[in-house]
Amino acid sequence: MQLDVFTLVPHAFAWLTEQRPVAAVLGDELDLRLFSYRDYTPLRAGQVDDEPYGGGAGMVLRVDVVAAALDAVYGGVPDHRVVALTPQGRQLDQAVVEELAAEERLTLLSARFEGFDERVLIHLASDAISIGPYVLSGGELPAMVVTDAVARLLPGALGSEESGRQESFSAELDGGLEYPHYTRPPEFRGWRVPDILLSGDHGRIDEWRIEQSRLRTP
Ligand SMILES: C[S@@+](CC[C@H](N)C(=O)[O-])C[C@H]1O[C@@H](n2cnc3c(N)ncnc32)[C@H](O)[C@@H]1O
Incomplete structure (x- = not known):
């Protein structure tokens, strides 16, 4: 499986990649790629966000920045599943994890600040997932939650004594x-x-x- 994560904090994933189950499948069943929006932004000084139209608190992750990152990596909007992580998405459960683990290619988009410009959700993402009915400060933890839960289901992720065992929701x-x-x-x-x-x-x-x-x- 190729799993691509777009984030403003790629280094946050270092710990995850050193631990089982992700470490066990990395480079084999799992090709995990981390992309920073800042590396692809067409704006000056690494700008990725802007003030919300209509006023209000917080900054919004710009649609042109997310589009530029997707264009650079895929040459356009990818034809595989692109999941935006947002509290407003469909709630993650084991059935959704199994669905995601069955994909050959999967892209996760995370945001910070007030979240995505809505056009990201409408035009660039194919679906939106929430990891629960609460608000975190950024999409990195949700992306790690999805990555860990998906990685557990990939062949070889768990030791032979653990795989196929009776687990909650199994x-x-x-x-x-x-x-x-x-x-x-x-x-x-x-x-x-x-x-x-x-x-x-x-x-x-x-x-x-x-x-x-x-x-x-x-
Ligand atoms: C501070 S939150 C934005 C919250 C948004 N203003 C709202 O009220 O729904 C910033 C980002 O963190 C991520 N995030 C926060 N909570 C999340 C959750 N429960 N599930 C998935 N992503 C979440 C999303 O990427 C979100 O855009």
Whole structure:
């Protein structure tokens, strides 16, 4: 998968690329490219934003700047999926992550300030995604959230012992939440691990886990 991220803060992604799962698939299943709008802006002094028409607080990421970056990288508006990250978009969930992970090429557009000039959303992006009903200061964290969640689904991202396991929202758990986990010690401050998990009876443990998953899934 080729995943391109347009941002004003490309260095923010350094940590993400050093960690699993992204590090495990980089250069193999995942070609992650980071582009800074400032490197492509046609305006002087690296300008990328401007005051909103009609007045009001904050600055708006200019449509000509985003278009110039897309033109430089793709020679125009790409024919693959271009997702603008915005609180006003469709809310991200595991089904959307799976949909995005199935793309061969994907572009994420992030903004800062007051957000995108609306023409970016209308004419340059193919869809808009929100990572939740709250406002962050920039699209970098949302882009990293999408990148991490998508990377986990790429072949080789997780160790063989982890892949295909029952996780929250997975088909193995009928889309439900994962059951509780415990590790050593078996008792701490009087807080005991459920006896079933210490029983060694894997058939009953599997049943207990499925039941726990159902109980905690709304
Ligand atoms: C301060 S926010 C802009 C908020 C916008 N003025 C509003 O009220 O909807 C700046 C940028 O951060 C990103 N962002 C903030 N919250 C987000 C969220 N929940 N999901 C996706 N992107 C978000 C977007 O790229 C957004 O354009």
